[in-house]
Amino acid sequence: MFRLLYAFLVGIIGAGIVHIAIIFLLPANASNDAWSRIAAIAEPYQPVLLENVEPSVLPASQRNPFLRAVACRFDLSDGPLRVSAREAVPFWSMSLYDRSGLNVFSISDRAAPGNVPDLLVLTSKQLSELRNEMPETFDQSLFVETDVTQGMIVLRVLVPDESYVRQVGRALGAISCKPI
Amino acid sequence: MKTVLATLLALIIAIGGGAASVWFLLEEAPAADGLNIGPWIAYPSLGTRDADPYSRARFVRRGGVPMGQAEGIVFTARTDSNQQTLVSGCTYRLDGPMPVARFWTLHAVDNSGRPLPEFEGRPAALQAMQVQREADNSFTITASSQAHPGNWLAITRPGPYQLLLTLLDTPISTGAAVEEIRLPTITRVSCDV
Numbered sequence: 001m002f003r004l005l006y007a008f009l010v011g012i013i014g015a016g017i018v019h020i021a022i023i024f025l026l027p028a029n030a031s032n033d034a035w036s037r038i039a040a041i042a043e044p045y046q047p048v049l050l051e052n053v054e055p056s057v058l059p060a061s062q063r064n065p066f067l068r069a070v071a072c073r074f075d076l077s078d079g080p081l082r083v084s085a086r087e088a089v090p091f092w093s094m095s096l097y098d099r100s101g102l103n104v105f106s107i108s109d110r111a112a113p114g115n116v117p118d119l120l121v122l123t124s125k126q127l128s129e130l131r132n133e134m135p136e137t138f139d140q141s142l143f144v145e146t147d148v149t150q151g152m153i154v155l156r157v158l159v160p161d162e163s164y165v166r167q168v169g170r171a172l173g174a175i176s177c178k179p180i
Numbered sequence: 181m182k183t184v185l186a187t188l189l190a191l192i193i194a195i196g197g198g199a200a201s202v203w204f205l206l207e208e209a210p211a212a213d214g215l216n217i218g219p220w221i222a223y224p225s226l227g228t229r230d231a232d233p234y235s236r237a238r239f240v241r242r243g244g245v246p247m248g249q250a251e252g253i254v255f256t257a258r259t260d261s262n263q264q265t266l267v268s269g270c271t272y273r274l275d276g277p278m279p280v281a282r283f284w285t286l287h288a289v290d291n292s293g294r295p296l297p298e299f300e301g302r303p304a305a306l307q308a309m310q311v312q313r314e315a316d317n318s319f320t321i322t323a324s325s326q327a328h329p330g331n332w333l334a335i336t337r338p339g340p341y342q343l344l345l346t347l348l349d350t351p352i353s354t355g356a357a358v359e360e361i362r363l364p365t366i367t368r369v370s371c372d373v
Contacts, residue, residue: 007186011193018198023233030240037243050245059244061293062254064346065305066285071245091283091348093251101239103228106248108349110282154245158283158348160309 032056033101035073035152044073047175050154068168069156072177076149079179080122080130082141083153087171088115091158096121098148105146112142117155117171119144120180153177206238219263220255220345220363224353247346252281253353255345260366266342268335270371271324274343276364281350284308286321288333288341296341299334306333321364 037057042048050058050069058069074081083094093108094117109115120141122130127145130138155175159168213235215222225231227239227246239246247254259265260272278284287305288296296304306321311331313319322328323343325335335341345363347353352361 003182003186004189007190008193011190011197014190014194015197015201018194019201022198022202023237026237027240032243033240034243034245056243059242059293060295061256061289061344062244062246063293063295064254064285064344065287065295065303066307067346069245093248093349095245095248095251097245101227101243101245103246103248106250108250108252108282110349111250152245156247156251160283160307 027100030100034058034071034097035099035101035150038071038073038152042071042073044075045177045179047072047172047177049172066159067156068159068172069154070172070175071152071154072175073152074121074150074177074179076121076123076126076146076151080120080126081153081177082118082120082180083155083175083177084118084141085116085171085176086174087167089117089157089168089171090115090160090164092117092155094119094144094153094155096144096146096148097152097154099150101152104148104151105144107142107144113140116140117157117175118142119153121146121153123147123149202237205234206241211235211238217255217361217363219257219259219261219366221257222253222255222353224249224253247353249353250349251353252346252348252350255347255363257343257345257366258340260368262368264368265340266323266366267340267371268325268338271322271326271328271369273367273369274321274323274333274364275318275367277318277362278308278364279347279350279352279361281308281347281352283348285346285348286333287344287346288323288335289344290337290339290341293342296335296337299336302334304334304336306331322369323366 048071095103096105098104118141121144157168213225285307311319321331323333
């Protein structure tokens with residue numbers, strides 16, 4: 001009887017250890033983070049429209065009929081990343097995800113000078129190098145300083161109604177995501 | 181023999197209990213990082229570096245690219261304000277204040293999160309610029325499977341559904357006081373028999 005009780009107690013304590021181990025090991029062993037999923041279907045710097053992608057890339061619950069999104073992987077060791085569109089959109093916002101798919105930074109067009117998405121993602125070292133000799137082409141760019149080297153950005157654009165579909169479609173189709 | 185049995189029992193409890201408790205906390209139990217306002221719930225820290233280990237594990241299983249805090253916040257309602265599940269057989273009235281945001285959208289999804297199909301070209305979705313407002317800037321939205329005058333959110337699929345309210349560029353997601361957030365109430369008006 002005592003032995004049974006003892007085994008039961010050991011089992012309960014063991015269950016606690018197993019529980020904690022699973023919770024903390026899950027993120028480390030995950031392979032279905034957004035970065036890996038996008039890596040499977042697109043090259044770095046290749047913009048991917050997050051509409052016809054598998055639910056494993058973008059779960060249905062994160063889709064919104066009024067928002068369109070484009071994702072693009074980058075590696076800042078190739079140089080600062082510039083994400084820009086040529087056309088104005090009604091509302092845009094951007095998030096930066098690290099290698100494990102965690103959202104590390106986000107920004108909306110409120111912070112930007114114009115309605116045309118234009119962002120420069122760089123490390124603090126690249127920023128200080130660029131500051132020494134700022135090219136004029138970056139007048140309207142929004143600077144995003146980050147400690148993430150390999151990562152992914154997702155740009156979301158609002159399509160309030162049908163009349164914006166073509167304009168936003170053109171803008172998203174011409175999104176450029178390139179190292180400078 | 182007794183020792184072997186006891187060891188086996190301890191192992192079964194440890195592995196089975198550990199796995200079961202993780203599954204329960206991730207899939208069944210309400211998330212601790214949820215922001216509850218009436219029937220609405222949001223997870224502002226989901227998928228960020230600030231998330232607690234459970235939220236992190238949950239995020240790892242679901243994946244995706246949740247909105248960042250400066251982008252906006254998504255509130256989900258599975259029930260009306262009286263904690264009764266939203267079903268397509270009933271008509272609901274949403275009224276009350278909308279928090280400060282650049283823009284908002286409201287759409288209906290099924291239980292797996294897929295947006296409901298369109299009804300004759302009319303999506304099961306509404307946005308801030310579409311709603312007709314009263315003289316005092318307030319508005320009422322009717323969610324129903326039957327056509328309604330005014331702001332009608334067409335519910336096209338039978339069965340239970342959820343409402344997703346997306347607030348874009350709002351001070352809520354960047355840490356305004358939770359007590360001060362007011363979201364629309366969802367009132368059951370009538371049900372088909």
